Amino acid sequence: MERGMYMRHKEAVIIGAGPAGLKAAKSLCEAGASVTIIDRNKDLGGQLTKQTHKFFGSEKQYASVRGIEILKILLNDLLEYGTQCEILNETSVVGLYHDKVIACVKDDKFFKIKAESIIIATGASEKSIPFENNDLPGIYAAGAVQTLMNQYGVKPGDKVLMVGSGNIGLIVSYQLMQAGVEVVKLVEAAPSISGYLVHASKIQRLGVDILTQTSIKRAIGKEQVEKVELWNLDETWQGMEGSEQTLEVDTVCISVGLAPLTELLMQVGAEVMYVRELGGNVPKIDHRYQTTVKGVYACGDVCGIEEASSAMVEGALSGIHAAFDLGYTIDDEKRKVKALKEELKFLRSGPHAAKIRAGYNKLGVMI
């Protein structure tokens, strides 16, 4: 590190370079602000780096374009701003303090950044479930399977049990089959399939059985998973003795939902609230995406688990608001904000988004 670089001063810092963070960066750059994007991974893009499937949602948010292609568009958009948009990849934010000091580690070097404005777009982490021998090799979270397969071209196993029928579970099942992996069964603890029926039908047509009100009781194996035991759940979600069935699989893929990654928000002192419908603790944001800490904004999945399309719109909006608060004039600001808000409303209008609407309602955020 160069001398005097211990505390760097930056105008706007975005933590997390997923769909929300990259769109926020674009809004800020457009307004004329200097932006620093921090991401702990080598490749920017968050979940987009492994989303080989085509998006739903709206045309403005790249419906029918593959996630990995959307990522190229978002990165390309930022390239034109040159050094106005600094990228710190493979950099972990290890601490966030009230005075907007960001403690970072990159290549084993420790340094701090003092920012005027911070946008937290850290996304979410995968949830897990407890079952016997859940530490056996061969048990993965769905995101890990996607990373292995879609990003690095590594086959996770040959015979998979998928746990969870949300969109990720359904899409990853299909991607596993495309990679020549057998999806032996898909189990869902709830009484009905929770993802889009179009995704579910696709894998059902290919012969995958989806069992509802069923969960994994235990994994069996010496060095790695060799078998799994499933059981039926009663209406209180408890496993029923005597309902067990055994399957031969070498891989278990857990896809039971996501939880917002709010640790940095909590460190900085932003108030959070537990909203079940949004996936767990979420920051109390105002209609301009500002948290209870002035100058600290949040957008994307960290504010509630949704689709990447909504994350992109939220990112764009929070970038505009942050730029305005930094003193920049944004051309046509009112019209832009209005259009983005309408876009978001449309994305959250379907029956599948009822939960999201209920969640934001609880949080007291108008959507």
Add this chain to the structure above:
Amino acid sequence: MDNKNVIICRCSDVTMEELYDLFDKGYTSFEELKRIKRVGMGPCQANTCGKMVQWELAKYLNKPLEDVKFQNYRPFTLGVKLNAIKEASEDEDES
């Protein structure tokens, strides 16, 4: 289910059985559990086990999830080598 073989916190190797033993002893908040058993204090910082502990606590206390307080987060989120901090602070002194 044999709770001895159910891992709740994989960073610190805490089982479901150990967790329930602590519940029975009266440790029924995340903050207490983490101080006693280091659950949630490893590299994942409760991002994997936290939700499971919260769920089990809700079941044990017969409370809705909303009423089970989650743990507090403090810096640092990752292990940082002392040498890195030392080098950085030397740089700060000189600049």
